[in-house]
Amino acid sequence: MAATPDASEKDDEVDLPATAFAVLGLLTFGQDLSGYELRGWSKGSFRHFYWSPAQSQIYRELKRLEAASFAESHPVAQQDRPDKIAYRITPAGEQALARWVESQPVDRPVLKHHPAIRLFFGHMVDPAVLIDIVTEHREALVETLDDLEMQSVALTGEPTSGLSPLVFDWAAEIHRGDLRGTDLVLKRLAQLL
Amino acid sequence: MAATPDASEKDDEVDLPATAFAVLGLLTFGQDLSGYELRGWSKGSFRHFYWSPAQSQIYRELKRLEAASFAESHPVAQQDRPDKIAYRITPAGEQALARWVESQPVDRPVLKHHPAIRLFFGHMVDPAVLIDIVTEHREALVETLDDLEMQSVALTGEPTSGLSPLVFDWAAEIHRGDLRGTDLVLKRLAQLL
DNA sequence: CGTTGCATGTAAGGTGTTACATGATTAC
DNA sequence: GTAATCATGTAACACCTTACATGCAACG
Structure with a gap:
């Protein structure tokens, strides 16, 4: 068949x-x-x-x-x-x-986390620079989370389905995880100074 | 100049x-x-x-x-x-x-979350199928977290720097966020059945 | 009247993948 | 002997981006 x-x-x-x-x-x-x-x-x-x-x-x-x-x-x-x-x-x-x-087969998410890969090779540079990079990343993260929280609540005029808020909340959890990790990194990097 | x-x-x-x-x-x-x-x-x-x-x-x-x-x-x-x-x-x-x-300029991470985009268009299909997809994703996530937790502790023979465990922990936080979101999604999808 | 936003598209090239080809070595 | 792992590589193509080109409309 x-x-x-x-x-x-x-x-x-x-x-x-x-x-x-x-x-x-x-x-x-x-x-x-x-x-x-x-x-x-x-x-x-x-x-x-x-x-x-x-x-x-x-x-x-x-x-x-x-x-x-x-x-x-x-x-x-x-x-x-x-x-x-x-x-x-x-x-x-x-x-x-x-x-x-x-x-479709359930593919794993693909993450290209530029700040993280840079930190991964951070032994090449001054820790203070790493803190700057991660701090800047943190600011972008907060923006992203603001975006997602707004999208989850108000889908003003935008084409969406009933499931959209659910996906926005999902994405927000991922980015909140990133935020937690970012703060952890910042704390530990501070100890290296 | x-x-x-x-x-x-x-x-x-x-x-x-x-x-x-x-x-x-x-x-x-x-x-x-x-x-x-x-x-x-x-x-x-x-x-x-x-x-x-x-x-x-x-x-x-x-x-x-x-x-x-x-x-x-x-x-x-x-x-x-x-x-x-x-x-x-x-x-x-x-x-x-x-x-x-x-x-380098601090680029935002790029996430291509295949299960999430499929859920985003999930209004096209039976919710039970969505639950299967997300459940399978959850299993992969748990594997990923196991991986990362092991890497964070034991870097047996592998080439790494002192910062590596920190980055593995960071990544783990991101995936734990994903896990939280996944469970949230699963709970809400169950209510649709 | 020039800049900005709307709107569509092309050209060129870089990035990345799959599939294949080759060959050595180990293990069954 | 044949399969699996180690090891390197090529060819073809698909995907995606940057940069550019074009033109209309509105705003100041």
């Missing part, structure tokens, strides 16, 4: 990268969005737990999604600003997205 | 990606390592807070590091197994690494 390599009749498995599905997913919240808007929503929504793709990347994924007929585009005239091209998810796209959510 | 484009005399700024410095950094722990070994150490040491590059990538970075004279290679004969090519950091490499650690 399962895909004999020869009988490639039903082998429709258009197999796109995660980024494509991330973009496609933003179209499931009930609004038609342009590439420009999607760029904004991706920053506003999943930046803190799933990085934000470059603008050019988003446009490229939209082309691919349309080619796979997972999304359709239509021009939208605007008086107060330049016209735009809005995208809408298709039923085929909804199905593909659902399959992607359901039946 | 700052680099006139013409007077390119002192413009030695060999400007390598973070991965190159991550590999180079592993050579500062006092052992000469081969590409094969570096692949192992990178998995063993910073996988949980800085992803592990592909094997072919490591070999490529080693070539580049040598070209920049940040590292030197020398063949090492082994009786019990195939000979290898071991790499050693050079004084120029040490200097470049120290500068990299000190004077």
Whole structure:
């Protein structure tokens, strides 16, 4: 039953990268969005737990999604600003997205923690410099947490689902863990001075 | 004073990606390592807070590091197994690494949390499936934490510096935050059933 | 009238992965 | 002898980013 390599009749498995599905997913919240808007929503929504793709990347994924007929585009005239091209998810796209959510292997999160890797090689430099780096990281963390706490409470006008606050809270816990670790590091680095 | 484009005399700024410095950094722990070994150490040491590059990538970075004279290679004969090519950091490499650690802008960590982005679009699928996904993620998390706790205590024979345990503890805090978030998610998802 | 924000896109290149190829050595 | 581990490497490609180019609209 399962895909004999020869009988490639039903082998429709258009197999796109995660980024494509991330973009496609933003179209499931009930609004038609342009590439420009999607760029904004991706920053506003999943930046803190799933990085934000470059603008050019988003446009490229939209082309691919349309080619796979997972999304359709239509021009939208605007008086107060330049016209735009809005995208809408298709039923085929909804199905593909659902399959992607359901039946992917559960990959481990990938963390590229730049301040941590620098500290990992911190024996090469003056500890005072390390404290500066980690302190600056801490400030960014606090900003991130503010962001996430706001997003969890007020999703003003933004396209989301009922599960969004839950994910924001999840992400906040991760960053709070980072904050705890950061403070621990700061305390221990202070002892080295 | 700052680099006139013409007077390119002192413009030695060999400007390598973070991965190159991550590999180079592993050579500062006092052992000469081969590409094969570096692949192992990178998995063993910073996988949980800085992803592990592909094997072919490591070999490529080693070539580049040598070209920049940040590292030197020398063949090492082994009786019990195939000979290898071991790499050693050079004084120029040490200097470049120290500068990299000190004077980079403090980039935010990049998190690509696959389970979280899938939950973010979880309104497309049956909640029971989401619980399965998150539960599987939880199991991986526990493994990760075991890893990190062991690394923090016993660095058996592995090349590390005095700061390593600190970074492992930091990473552990981040993953413990993830664990907290995961349990929160699981609890709330159960209410949806 | 120049700057900023909206909006779309291309070009070029760097980063990183998978898959493959090779060969030695150890263990079953 | 054949599988697994050690060890190095290449080829092909996918992914992603930076930088640039274009044009409209609004604001001061």
